[in-house]
Amino acid sequence: MSEQLALLPAYLTAHLQLTLFALLAGSAFSIPAGIVIARARRLERPVLAVASVIQTIPSLALLAIMVPALAALGMRSIGFLPAFIGLTLYSVLPILRNTVTGLSGLDPAMIEAARGVGMTRNQQLWRVEIPLAMPVILAGLRTSTVWTVGIATLSTPVGATSLGNYIFAGLQTRNLNAVLVGCIASAVLALVLDGLVRALGGALLSRRRAPLIAVLASLAMLYAYSGVTFVRGLRGASADRVVVGAKTFTEQYILSDIMAGRIGAATGASVEVVSSLGSTVAFDALLSGEIDVYVEYSGTIWATIMKRASAGVDRAGVLEEVGRFLADEHGVELVGGLGFENAYALAMTRRQAESLRVGRISDLVPHAPRLSIGGDYEFFDRAEWASVRDSYGLAFAEKRTMDPSLMYQAVASNQIDVISAFSTDGRIVALDLVVIEDDRRAIPPYDAVILVGPRLRRERPDVVAALKTLTGTIGADQMRRMNLAVDQDGATPAAVAQEFLRSRPISER
Amino acid sequence: MIETQGLTKQYGQSTVVDHLSLSVAEGELLVLLGASGSGKTTTLKMVNRLIEPTSGRVLIDGEDAGTLDPHELRRKIGYVFQRIGLFPHMTVGENVAVTLTLLGWDSTRAAARVAELLELVELDASFAHRQPSELSGGQQQRIGVARALAASPRLMLLDEPFGALDPLTRDRLQQSFLRIRRQLKLTAIFVTHDMVEALVIGDRIGVMHDGRLVQIGTPAELLQFPADDYVRQLMNTPKRQAALVDGFLEARAK
Numbered sequence: 001m002s003e004q005l006a007l008l009p010a011y012l013t014a015h016l017q018l019t020l021f022a023l024l025a026g027s028a029f030s031i032p033a034g035i036v037i038a039r040a041r042r043l044e045r046p047v048l049a050v051a052s053v054i055q056t057i058p059s060l061a062l063l064a065i066m067v068p069a070l071a072a073l074g075m076r077s078i079g080f081l082p083a084f085i086g087l088t089l090y091s092v093l094p095i096l097r098n099t100v101t102g103l104s105g106l107d108p109a110m111i112e113a114a115r116g117v118g119m120t121r122n123q124q125l126w127r128v129e130i131p132l133a134m135p136v137i138l139a140g141l142r143t144s145t146v147w148t149v150g151i152a153t154l155s156t157p158v159g160a161t162s163l164g165n166y167i168f169a170g171l172q173t174r175n176l177n178a179v180l181v182g183c184i185a186s187a188v189l190a191l192v193l194d195g196l197v198r199a200l201g202g203a204l205l206s207r208r209r210a211p212l213i214a215v216l217a218s219l220a221m222l223y224a225y226s227g228v229t230f231v232r233g234l235r236g237a238s239a240d241r242v243v244v245g246a247k248t249f250t251e252q253y254i255l256s257d258i259m260a261g262r263i264g265a266a267t268g269a270s271v272e273v274v275s276s277l278g279s280t281v282a283f284d285a286l287l288s289g290e291i292d293v294y295v296e297y298s299g300t301i302w303a304t305i306m307k308r309a310s311a312g313v314d315r316a317g318v319l320e321e322v323g324r325f326l327a328d329e330h331g332v333e334l335v336g337g338l339g340f341e342n343a344y345a346l347a348m349t350r351r352q353a354e355s356l357r358v359g360r361i362s363d364l365v366p367h368a369p370r371l372s373i374g375g376d377y378e379f380f381d382r383a384e385w386a387s388v389r390d391s392y393g394l395a396f397a398e399k400r401t402m403d404p405s406l407m408y409q410a411v412a413s414n415q416i417d418v419i420s421a422f423s424t425d426g427r428i429v430a431l432d433l434v435v436i437e438d439d440r441r442a443i444p445p446y447d448a449v450i451l452v453g454p455r456l457r458r459e460r461p462d463v464v465a466a467l468k469t470l471t472g473t474i475g476a477d478q479m480r481r482m483n484l485a486v487d488q489d490g491a492t493p494a495a496v497a498q499e500f501l502r503s504r505p506i507s508e509r
Numbered sequence: 510m511i512e513t514q515g516l517t518k519q520y521g522q523s524t525v526v527d528h529l530s531l532s533v534a535e536g537e538l539l540v541l542l543g544a545s546g547s548g549k550t551t552t553l554k555m556v557n558r559l560i561e562p563t564s565g566r567v568l569i570d571g572e573d574a575g576t577l578d579p580h581e582l583r584r585k586i587g588y589v590f591q592r593i594g595l596f597p598h599m600t601v602g603e604n605v606a607v608t609l610t611l612l613g614w615d616s617t618r619a620a621a622r623v624a625e626l627l628e629l630v631e632l633d634a635s636f637a638h639r640q641p642s643e644l645s646g647g648q649q650q651r652i653g654v655a656r657a658l659a660a661s662p663r664l665m666l667l668d669e670p671f672g673a674l675d676p677l678t679r680d681r682l683q684q685s686f687l688r689i690r691r692q693l694k695l696t697a698i699f700v701t702h703d704m705v706e707a708l709v710i711g712d713r714i715g716v717m718h719d720g721r722l723v724q725i726g727t728p729a730e731l732l733q734f735p736a737d738d739y740v741r742q743l744m745n746t747p748k749r750q751a752a753l754v755d756g757f758l759e760a761r762a763k
Contacts (some may be wrong), residue, residue, distance in 0.1 A: 113594025115559055117608045117656065118584030127607075131598045207598075 003492055004166065004181045012185060014161035017226040018083055018152045019193065023145060024223070025084070026091030031137065034099025035125065044100060051093040059151045062086045063158050067281055071288065078159030078277065078285045083152070090151055091144040098140025102133030131204075138201040142194050149190035153182065156276045157248065159285060163189070168276045173250050173486045173493060174405055196222075242456065242463055245282050245291035246275040249404060250486045250493065251342065251424060251448075251479060255295045257497030259450065259467060263293075265501070266466035280304070283451075287330055292456040293467065297342055298322045299444035303383040308444075315341070315445035322449075331454035335464060336471030340424060340479045343446040344384050346373075347421035347433045349411060360439040361392050364418070371417035372398035374407045379420040384443050391442035405487075408433075424476055426484025448474075473504060510535045510696050511556065511664065515565035518551050525551045527720040528565065538690060538697045539725075540711030542704065542743070548720040549700045550591070553666050556698065557586045569664070584608050587657030587665040587695075591672060593649050595641040601652055602637030608660045626655040629692075631685060647678035654686065658693070665690075665697040672701065683709060704746045716740050 037043045054062070066082030075081065106129060114128040130137075153164035166182025169175070196218060203212035242263055246256035253275055260271040274291055283305065285291045298315075301322045302308050323334035346361060358364050364371075373396040379385055380401060388394060400416065410416040412431040421428055423435060423446075450467050457464060482500065485491045512532040518525045526548040533539045541549040554560040556567050558579045567574040574582060595604050603610075605626055606619040614622070624634045630651040641649060650670060657665060670686075671679040683706065690697065701707055707714050708728050715725040716739070724736035735741035 109590065109592040109594050110596065112559065113590055113596070116557070116583060116588040116590060116594070118580050118582075118611055120580050123611065128596060128598075132596075 003494075004175075004178050007166070008181065008185060011161060011163050011165055011182075012189070013226070013229050015149075015152055015163045015186065015189065016222065017230050018080070018087060018155055018160060018162055019145075019148050019189070020223055020226045021230075022084055022087035022091055022148055022152070023141070025088040026144060026148075027095055027141060029088075030092050030095035030140075031099050034096050034137075035103065035130075037096075037100050038103035041104070044104075048093075048097060048100070051096050054089050055093045059086075059090060060154045060157070062090060063151075063154055064278065064281075067158055067278075067284070071284055076290060077288060078281055078290050079274070080160050082158045083155035083160035083162070086158075087148050087152055087155070091148050094140040094143035094147070095137070096140075098143075099133070099137050102136030102140075103129055105136070106132055134204055135201060138197060138204075142197045142201075145193045145197055146190045149186055149193060153186050157278050157281070159245075159274050159277050159281065159290070161274075165276060168248060169253060169493075171403065171405060172248060172276075173253065174488075175486075175490060175492070240270060242269045242271045242293065242460065243291045244271060244273045245277050245285060245294035246273060247282050247294070248276045248278065249422075250426075250483050251422070252295060253493035254482050254486065254496050254500075255338070255448070257494050258500055259293060259295070259470065261497055261501045262470055263463050263466050266469070267460070267462045269460070269463060286332060286451060286453045289453055289455050292453045293463075294451060295338065295448050296451045297446040298337075298449055299343065299384070299446040301326065302444045303387075307383070309387070313441070313444055315447065318445050319447050319449070326451065331457070333452040333457045333464065335450040335452055335467045338448040338450065338470060338474045338479075339472040340448055340474055340476035341446050342422050342424040342448055342476075342479070344379065344382075344443050345421050345423045345435045345438065346388070346418050347411070347428060347435050348418045349414070350432050350434050352414070352417060353434045353436070358436060360437040361388065361394070361442070362439050364436060365392050365394060368394050368396045371396055372400065373418040373420070374400045374402050374410055374416040375420040376404045376407065377401060385420070388438070388442045391440045424479040424483060426480050426482075426487050429480060430484055430488050448479075474500075510537075510570060511698070512568040513552070513556070513565065514568065516552065516555055516562050516567065517564045518548070518555060518560060519563045525720050526555070526562075529717075529720075529722050530565075531715055531722060531725055533696060533698060536694050536696055538695075538699060538710060538712045540707040540714045541698060541700045541717055542702065542707045542711075542714050543717035544702060547717040549702075549717045550668055552717070553668055553698055553700050556666055557583045557588060559583075559588075580611075584611055584660060585662055585664070587660075587662040589650070589653050589657045589665070589667040589670040591669040593646075593653045593673075595649055595652060595656075597641055599641075600637065601639050601641060601644070604641060604652060605637070605655045605659055607656060612660060622659060623655075626658060629658070629689060630655045645678075646674055647682060650674065650682060651685070654682075654689070658689070661693075663696055665695050667697060667699045669701055670699075671706070672703070679706075686710070704743060708747065716743060 033047065037047055063083055063086035066086045067077045070082055071077035110128060110132060111124065114124040119127060152162050153167055155162040156164035156168045163182045163186045166178045170178030170182060196215060199211070199215045203215050244256045244260045246252040256273050256275060260273050263269055264271045277285060282291065282294050283296065286294060298318050302318050306325055319337060326332040326334050348358065356367050358367065375385065380399060402410065407416070407419050408427045408431060411419045411433065421433065421435065428435060450470065452464055452467065482496050485496050486493055510533055514530050516526055516529040529552055541552060543549045551560055555562045556574070558574060599607070602620070602623045605623045609619045609622060623637050627634055627636055632648065632651055641652065644652065653670065671682050674682065687710065699710055711728060713725060713727050714731055716723045716731070718739050724731060724740050731740060732744050735744055
């Protein structure tokens, strides 16, 4: 628990930055836009319709869409920016709608009185319409505030640190403490910010100076803190810093911590870990220089990026071709294999495999029409699945996409018959699952390899050398044990990584 | 002081005010009397350009109101609203001083003027710090009158100002208004549908019907020489009502 709480200041600060800046940008757009719409009623329908459509996009998808969108524009596509833009878009509707409603719902007698005493159009707006509509506008702002705090937890997969780091990593590594800390912290933050906006409304309404100053001072302090920490964060992001990326599963968290630890110890460079990146987000981020290094799997590059046929290739050949492709096409260096393969594999419980006499995927084919299969978020969209399906002619009765950790529980409790597992997953041992042999080699090999981006490759040969010391040091067994230590025994990835580094100091080589 | 020439307002096909020409002399109070929908309020609002006329013009001291800046024009003309229209987010004092603020008065000078005005409308100076919602309807409309008078206008427009008040309060406010009017020698146009109020308040009465000015004259002229049946019936209303009351009282006495 104390390990988790130690992360709180950083996560909370990042979450606060995202939320406050997005709300500021959202209000800065929505309130003036609402004022314009309230005057030019023709615009009301189209503008509110667009805002409503944005609102109906699932929030996680909206944030994820920002990544390729920004990349297409040649902008920083992971981290703060996509999360900030997504959250800003999301915050617009409640504020905009309430501004329009607040202004257009005013008593016409008030407007006429304002005109009658000789106010110009602007004076009417500032002295009468906005003050009278303020309670409704602030109610919209409160709704946006609570939403934004909540949705900001979904910034983690696009590479922005937030309280969502607790939740995503906690769900992946089955660390309920982390999930709990993340949820409670974001709930408390939502309540505090909501309370501040409510207090602002109360202070404006009571028209007493002291409470208004107190609320404005609190808000100003929060913004100043967020701004200062944000700018300091940008400054800290000097060319010197090495950014290690991790995808959204336990093994990646452990490996990123191992790499970060090794780089730090060997070169003294300051290292930052950006965790919980989506699979293709990680590769794009490497190309754009937003992360410098991460662990990829040779088959993923082979199938997803090179779009090569999955079937019938050998491990060494794939590794070599992938390395050449990355260097030639993208200037990315494949430093080397870590020493294990983490392949997609179909797995089922030992009991069921034995009762159906399934050892190879070929054996599974006749049973498939009566079985269900679960896959992680990407599995069914990947070339590997198409390859397995087509090479064997597999047709399952039911296909479900699930969260990986829930998927394992589902297969262990017989709610699903077959799952897409990773061959190094500690849970295969822990839950007594068996990996079904890919007898037609429909799935390509998945050597875990360290990829280094163009900038790091060029500028920091010492870091590349430090990473080289890790090649061939982790066997499949060891990786499975390390995964199990996190997934089952509740160790943190950082602790497991440290343990590994202690057991293999550089000098030993 | 005020003259309207062929003042007309049309909304699409319907003519709300139809070629209305009249004049109000300096210091005179003209009542526009008519049923609802007769165009009297529209006429009033065209004087300070809350409504722009379709055709015709309004002359104020010989100057075409259509050529003046509408905001400056309105600041120079006191306007009392039918629905009072005090701003709920401002104190009573801020409401009274609202035109002064628009004219750029500093706060000390404005506060002194507010105190003067509250006294004029027979309210205690402490009212300045209260919220409009704490006031009774009669008190609110006194504030409405004070607000209209803030910038010392020579011309006042009043749109059924006492119509929503109970009879006793209305009576007191009418008396207060008459006193203020004499004291300040105001020129005013006063819209009402209440025959008795028109007779009590007006120097002259203009009767409106279906957007047209049917007859204009002193109360005595209208009573003696009604221009048509409509005016005659209208003028007879108070008498008819009084007769009804008398009859009722006699019946009770027997």
